Amino acid sequence: MFRYAEVLVDVANRRLDQSYHYSIPEHLCIKSGMRVLIPLQNRKVQGLVVNLLNDLPEGLDSINLKPVLEIAERDSLVPEDLIELSQWLAQTTVCSVAQSLHTVWPLLKGKVEEWIVPLATMEDTDIQALQWLDSEAFRALIVLNRARKKAIPLKTFLKRADVTQGMLEKLLKQGWVKKEVRFLTTREDSSLKQSTAAGQKNETKNLETSRDRTYELTREQSSAVQGVLSSLEAGASQTVLLHGVTGSGKTAVYRELIAQVLAQGGDAILLVPEISLTSQVARYFESQFGEQVIILHSGIRQRDKMKAWADIVSGNKRIVIGARSAVFAPLPNLRLIILDEEHDGAYKQDENPKYHARDVARKRMDQLKGVVLLGSATPSLEAYAAAQSGKIRMLTMTSRIGKSVLPTVEIVDMREELRQGNRSIFSLTLQQKLQERLVRGEQAMLFLNRRGYSTFVICRDCGYVVSCSNCEIALTYHTQGQAMRCHYCDHQELPPHTCPNCKSRYIRFFGQGTQRVEEELQGLLPEVSILRLDFDTTRSAEAHNIILNKFRHQEASILVGTQMMAKGLDFPNVTLVGVIAADQTLNMPDFRARERTFQLLTQVAGRAGRSTKPGEVVIQTYSPHDSAVVRASHHDFEGFFWEEIRYRKERKYPPYTHIIRVLLLHEKEDRVIKGANELGACLQQGMLEPKFGNTDLDILGPAPAVLVRLRNQWRWQISVKGKRQDLLREFLHQGVQRFFRSSASNGIMLNIEVDPLSS
């Protein structure tokens, strides 16, 4: 028996951003997920129990707590495993259960309605045969039958003069009908939603078998499928890494696995890193599985999302394809979650709850005893290390499909180009190879990790860089609007004619952006048609598809773009990929910079020569001997992995440790520094306890954050590092509680992130 309940209030009424604690009277047997009645500001309101506890959080006093009044509904609104998931999420990412629950079950804000669904069709003759039912339930069945509906809203049902609550309970208890929760938007009323769940299910079943397979799986593909199937059949929760080189046909492996899972009555989720990729992938899966497929991501309108959710909960849709947030899809028979391009940073959410989709997938499959499949040509160091140590299984696909082979890669030293008098963005090698493609009627992709016209506006006399007055980072010049813009807070200003620092007129644009590359390329090859794919040209998902389709249909010979071009694209006629400046990712202030560079170069290179024609890659760089660049040029994932993992081990970086980072924010710099020092002292104090002091726990900082000022806030940070995440969380929690008792914490906002992906 627990003593206290944490309750989210006003579940049905859109105002559900706050949870409160109540005491539990002894006569009430309360469980997580139940709806209860509670007192709130002299009103009696409904709430959802999200947590049960025996100790109250710091600052709450049991004397001031009011008791839960009564139980409103014993059945859980949110499935029990998802309530548990949201508690786990709150704990592991250090955020409130309310925030977590909204992420796990985003429809809490919508209107919820209960419906009655008959579990068997009832002909008059059947009813005659059912005389043994007691008379009340018998009458209710007849009512239901007379309504000739496959399902009717509970409220309407109970409103009828000839139906009583007692009848309903008997029908439910004896299994004649079931209750079903449906989600409605405000404009949609019950009468519009009389669709028949059962009928739709039958339709989709037929489609499942009429799947047309376009080609036989290769030997490597089949054995990967068999490998994952054996894990699925084991019926225990398991994670499998599928390490398959670019173009090895991972998508077909996913398709076959999903088909098998479906045939066995299970459901599956396929995650892709970006919303912009969902429609492309979904189209392929829809062609294979028809209407059983549904797309889910944060960009979908609330109204459509509700419909989607209802379809998923009721079993009408059995394959969910989507970005990060689709990992929460409440499929009733979930057996398999696939993360394609599992290494991608987009799987981590930067807002509360700051979860990683990989961890959520693992947790869900732990709960439901299913399989998580991680697919990538460049697995994250974390996943590959887990496979090496035997914690997860690994399957590999080492060759491309058919006669296609991995492209040859040439590294070009841009310092050398300059010495030879070539001031262009393009090395002579790249220029020559581009020309060759045009002659042969093949296509090329040019990759640059930065949007905009140029990066900095810099004074060549004194080195002054124009930066954002809110964020202290360099402004980027855009020819559209001819203004400089901050990529963090969107502040805009016109470029100066003379240097604000030394009055020199030699203040120039410096660096390269996609737009500049496009323009210079057009100057070099005036007759060629070029497309550009970056944040500016793809404000809408539609624009993104249009550009890719044009390129697919060869309406342009060259596609210039940012890293959104690196992911999962498959164009058979692309035989050349050029990386304009590998240094851009390499020089980020982050211990993962080398890993990212390797992944990005390998993935971009992987777009070349995916079909019958062989591919070539040119990597331009000012650091031609960096091993991340060199290893990528040899497609040497393993070599890179062992080198990088040694470095991580030496420096005690993840995956050897966990890191929790606390960001302190305040408008005034002196206040944030004072606060950071105080938090540092509070954490140090914890080290005096033997429980923490005798471990490998480490405190890093305080230090100014990489972006020391953002959106008018000064930012300092402290990180704690250590092997055991639970110990780390407890250590931090105690330090933060101590900090909140000191006056230095006044007005300081804390932003806590477990295992951040960037510094």
Ligand SMILES: Nc1ncnc2c1ncn2[C@@H]1O[C@H](COP(=O)(O)OP(=O)(O)OP(=O)(O)O)[C@@H](O)[C@H]1O
């Ligand atoms: N068994 C097969 N027979 C013939 N073609 C196939 C087969 N399997 C896949 N393909 C084709 O091979 C190409 C590459 O497959 P796919 O895009 O799935 O590779 P991938 O492993 O996901 O690569 P990347 O990691 O680079 O995205 C696609 O055009 C696909 O249609």
Ligand SMILES: [Zn+2]
């Ligand atoms: Zn100057």
Ligand SMILES: [Zn+2]
């Ligand atoms: Zn700014």
